[in-house]
Each structure stands twice: as structure tokens, then as C-alpha cells.
Amino acid sequence: MTGAKHGTGEESVTLDLLKRKMDEFAKERDWEKFHSPRNLLLALVGEVGELSEIFQWKGEVPKGLPDWKEEEKTHLGEELSDVLLYLIRLSDICGIDLEKAALRKIELNALKYPANPCKGSSDNGGD
Numbered sequence: 837m838t839g840a841k842h843g844t845g846e847e848s849v850t851l852d853l854l855k856r857k858m859d860e861f862a863k864e865r866d867w868e869k870f871h872s873p874r875n876l877l878l879a880l881v882g883e884v885g886e887l888s889e890i891f892q893w894k895g896e897v898p899k900g901l902p903d904w905k906e907e908e909k910t911h912l913g914e915e916l917s918d919v920l921l922y923l924i925r926l927s928d929i930c931g932i933d934l935e936k937a938a939l940r941k942i943e944l945n946a947l948k949y950p951a952n953p954c955k956g957s958s959d960n961g962g963d
């Protein structure tokens with residue numbers, strides 16, 4: 837599996853690269869039969885639960901998590917990754933181009949929430 841390079845010898849990470857790696861992972865294990873839309877959605881929600889547990893009962897935490905131990909941050913990175921990977925896989929299995937859909941959604945968000953009236957206010961009149 838190859839991805840674009842930036843001359844550093846390291847693959848540049850894109851949603852497409854992660855999508856292909858997840859596809860390869862499932863194929864190598866003959867797990868495609870388990871990666872149905874519903875199963876993937878439930879797996880995604882389960883991982884969101886595991887992500888939530890990390891923050892559970894901690895109260896508000898400062899940005900950058902300055903007081904967290906390295907292993908806590910590593911664990912956080914793992915759970916964030918599980919959520920991302922299942923989301924990418926779910927999108928792929930549903931035939932959704934997530935890169936395109938997300939860019940389009942950002943454009944729609946900007947139309948719905950024009951910068952000037954919304955600036956500095958979270959009471960933006962959205963749904």
C-alpha cells in the first residue's frame with residue numbers, strides 16, 4: 837500500500853489512504869462480511885463511548901491537556917483513531933465520498949452561518 841510522499845520517506849496521510857488501509861485490513865482477514873453498514877455504525881458508536889469514558893468525570897479540561905500523562909494522551913489518540921477509522925470505513929461501505937461530502941458540508945455551514953453576524957456568538961440561530 838503506497839501513499840503520496842513529501843520527500844521525507846513518510847506517507848502523507850489522507851482520508852483516501854486510511855480508507856484503502858482499512859479495506860486492505862478487512863480483506864486480509866476476510867472480515868468484509870462483518871463490515872456491513874449497521875455493524876460499522878455500532879462499532880463507531882461503541883468507540884465514541886470509549887472516547888467519552890476518557891473524559892468522563894474529569895470536569896472541563898484545559899485545551900492541549902497540559903496535565904495529562906503521556907500514556908493518557910496516547911490512549912486518547914487511539915480512541916480518536918478508532919472513531920475516525922470506523923467513520924471512514926462506514927462512509928466507504930455506504931458509497932459516500934467523505935472527502936467531497938465533508939468539504940461540501942463546510943461550504944454549507946458557511947452559508948448557514950455567515951461569519952459576520954455569528955462572530956463571537958454561539959447563539960447562531962442554527963437548528
Ligand SMILES: Nc1ccn([C@H]2C[C@H](O)[C@@H](COP(=O)(O)OP(=O)(O)OP(=O)(O)O)O2)c(=O)n1
Nearest residue numbers: 858861862867870883886915917918919921922
Ligand atoms: N471487526 C473489526 C474489528 C476491529 N477493527 C479495527 C478498527 C478499529 O480501529 C479497531 C477496533 O478494535 P477493537 O474492537 O479491539 O477495539 P479497541 O482497539 O478499542 O480495543 P478495546 O475495546 O479492547 O479497548 O480495530 C475492524 O476494522 N474491524
